[in-house]
Every structure is written in structure tokens, then in C-alpha cells.
Amino acid sequence: MIRAYLRVASSDLRLAEITEFLGIQPDDSHDIGDQSLSRPTHRYLWSSWQRHLDLGESISGGTEGLSSAIEGLEFGLADALGVLAARSCDVALVVVQELDDRGDTGLHLTAPAIRWLARAGALVDVDQYVEGASFSRAASNWIEGRMWDLRKVRWALLRGGGVGRRNGQRP
Incomplete structure (x- = not known):
């Protein structure tokens, strides 16, 4: 509506x-x-x-x-x-x-x-x-998936890897 x-x-x-x-x-x-x-x-x-x-x-x-x-x-x-x-x-x-x-x-x-x-x-x-329950569930799952990606980025930054680095090397 x-x-x-x-x-x-x-x-x-x-x-x-x-x-x-x-x-x-x-x-x-x-x-x-x-x-x-x-x-x-x-x-x-x-x-x-x-x-x-x-x-x-x-x-x-x-x-x-x-x-x-x-x-x-x-x-x-x-x-x-x-x-x-x-x-x-x-x-x-x-x-x-x-x-x-x-x-x-x-x-x-x-x-x-x-x-x-x-x-x-x-x-x-x-x-x-x-x-609606299934729409809410789908939205929640999408958000959870993005939060996982953000946690990996944060972990990489804390390790000193940084965004855009592969295997610890500078781009």
C-alpha cells in the first residue's frame, strides 16, 4: 500500500x-x-x-x-x-x-x-x-550478510591489511 x-x-x-x-x-x-x-x-x-x-x-x-x-x-x-x-x-x-x-x-x-x-x-x-514475515526474514538475512562482509573488512583493517590489499601487498 x-x-x-x-x-x-x-x-x-x-x-x-x-x-x-x-x-x-x-x-x-x-x-x-x-x-x-x-x-x-x-x-x-x-x-x-x-x-x-x-x-x-x-x-x-x-x-x-x-x-x-x-x-x-x-x-x-x-x-x-x-x-x-x-x-x-x-x-x-x-x-x-x-x-x-x-x-x-x-x-x-x-x-x-x-x-x-x-x-x-x-x-x-x-x-x-x-x-510480512518472509519479507522481514529476507531483509534480515540480507543485512546479516552485509554485516559479515563489514566484519571481514574491519578484521582486515585491524590486521593491518587495509582495503584494496591482496595478501598483504599494496595495490
């Missing part, structure tokens, strides 16, 4: 200023000084404006719906976001992808979608979460 949203974050502008400038109400938001719902003792040091993208009902866990959703956005919004990005706001397309044993693990962005994001001055922030 995949979901995505546009996010504007600013430590200078208040939420009301961002919303007024964009002319669109956020789906989720918080203002500078608001109390965090997940951490009651924490107050936000930045404003955050978020607008969810409608990815529609699509195959491949929604990956092809991402480009369609971006391409369907108005260029006026991209231009307004670009102005905010130039004013030191962080503008991002945030993609949250839950990976499992059944779905695709890739993301597909078309050239027009990339052009829209560039016009908006947006970075792409991808969060991926692993679901």
Missing part, C-alpha cells in the same frame, strides 16, 4: 500564513508552539501544512497512481509552493509505502510529475515500512 501527501514546513511562517498564501486548507497541520499529540510535553518549533494526494484505486500497490495524482495538480499550486520554497520553507512530496510479500516495492514517477515537483521546489521523502 502507498499513500502520499504534499508538506510545507516552516520555522518562520505561521500555519495561517502558509494556508492563506496557498489558498487551500490543509488536510493535516500544526502550528509553531502547538502541543504534540504523540508527545504531550513536546511543542512544535515549526509549522506544518499537509495536503493528501488521491492515488485512486490502482494496481501495483498504488505506485502508478502517484504520478497521475501529481500530474493532476494545478501548476498554480506548484508555482505557489516554489515561492514558499524560495522563502526558506521546506516543501516535500512525502511518500509512505508499506512493503509486503505480495506488492511491488518500486516507485514510478513520470517526467511530467518530476517537472511539477521541480517547479514546486519539492524534495521527495520516501518512508518504507516492511510488512
Whole structure:
């Protein structure tokens, strides 16, 4: 499954200023000084404006719906976001992808979608979460294999062998 949203974050502008400038109400938001719902003792040091993208009902866990959703956005919004990005706001397309044993693990962005994001001055922030026992096991095995390789490199360095040396000889 995949979901995505546009996010504007600013430590200078208040939420009301961002919303007024964009002319669109956020789906989720918080203002500078608001109390965090997940951490009651924490107050936000930045404003955050978020607008969810409608990815529609699509195959491949929604990956092809991402480009369609971006391409369907108005260029006026991209231009307004670009102005905010130039004013030191962080503008991002945030993609949250839950990976499992059944779905695709890739993301597909078309050239027009990339052009829209560039016009908006947006970075792409991808969060991926692993679901499913066999996928988790495969990921864990892959990581363990890489850790073994790193331990061998560390051992070689401690022995004075160094990276790029073969049989103790310099390259």
C-alpha cells in the first residue's frame, strides 16, 4: 500500500500564513508552539501544512497512481509552493509505502510529475515500512550478510591489511 501527501514546513511562517498564501486548507497541520499529540510535553518549533494526494484505486500497490495524482495538480499550486520554497520553507512530496510479500516495492514517477515537483521546489521523502514475515526474514538475512562482509573488512583493517590489499601487498 502507498499513500502520499504534499508538506510545507516552516520555522518562520505561521500555519495561517502558509494556508492563506496557498489558498487551500490543509488536510493535516500544526502550528509553531502547538502541543504534540504523540508527545504531550513536546511543542512544535515549526509549522506544518499537509495536503493528501488521491492515488485512486490502482494496481501495483498504488505506485502508478502517484504520478497521475501529481500530474493532476494545478501548476498554480506548484508555482505557489516554489515561492514558499524560495522563502526558506521546506516543501516535500512525502511518500509512505508499506512493503509486503505480495506488492511491488518500486516507485514510478513520470517526467511530467518530476517537472511539477521541480517547479514546486519539492524534495521527495520516501518512508518504507516492511510488512510480512518472509519479507522481514529476507531483509534480515540480507543485512546479516552485509554485516559479515563489514566484519571481514574491519578484521582486515585491524590486521593491518587495509582495503584494496591482496595478501598483504599494496595495490
